[in-house]
Amino acid sequence: MANSTDLDRTLAELDGLAPAGYFLGLHIRFVAPILTFQTYNQAWVDRYTQQGYALRDPMIAWGFSATGSTRWSEIEIPDPFEIFADAALHGLPYGISVSCGPMTSRTIAGVARQDREFTDDEIGRIRDVILRLHDLTEPPESLTEAQKEALRLIAEGDRHAAAAAKLKISESALKARLNSARQRLTARTTAEAIQRAKDYRLL
DSSP: OOOHHHHHHHHHHHHHTOTTOEEEEEEEETTEEEEEEEOSOHHHHHHHHHTTGGGTOHHHHHHHHOOEEEEGGGOOSOOTTOHHHHHHHTTOOEEEEEEESOGGGEEEEEEEESSSOOOHHHHHHHHHHHHHHHHHTOOOSOOOHHHHHHHHHHHTTOOHHHHHHHHTSOHHHHHHHHHHHHHHTTOSSHHHHHHHHHHTTOO
16 A cells, blocks of 8 residues: 555545545445445535435445446436436536545545536546555555554554563564554554554454
8 A cells, every 4th residue: 555645646636536525435335335425515415415415415325336437427327316316406417526545445536616517638537546545545455464463553542662661672663663564554543554454354
């Protein structure tokens, strides 16, 4: 996986291509994505959650049935709950879907704007950014035993000094192990690294 700086930079690039925001579910495994990022307006996020739209969204259904990119207006999957119409009422009348990766680790994104359809060139640029984000966040296959031991002790509630004592290493060596685990997991904090390690079934 890339470091968090690369991830932040690429997300900022996506933000610049999404005038009305985006939703990004990275590496969907066992139904849930390992990472999610979204910048849609809060009113739409609340509405989407309250209505349970994720289970009925034709954009997500398309993302599981195809890879590539398409405008929302071109998705032919039935929309009996009129989710696209509801999205338009909440400031997201135009959008595209992007899907990539194998079914065992699928990434699905929705990107919106208020004023017009996305051009083919814009769609291509967005697709390239999503593919990069998918690659940047590829979960590691493993952690070292040293990284796992350090994360496990902190997860169990030990402070740095206590964890270092249990491992018979210096506190600075423990911090180095935690830092390397954070980098491997593209995590900004140790708590985030612990959660991702659990999500990836590495801990």
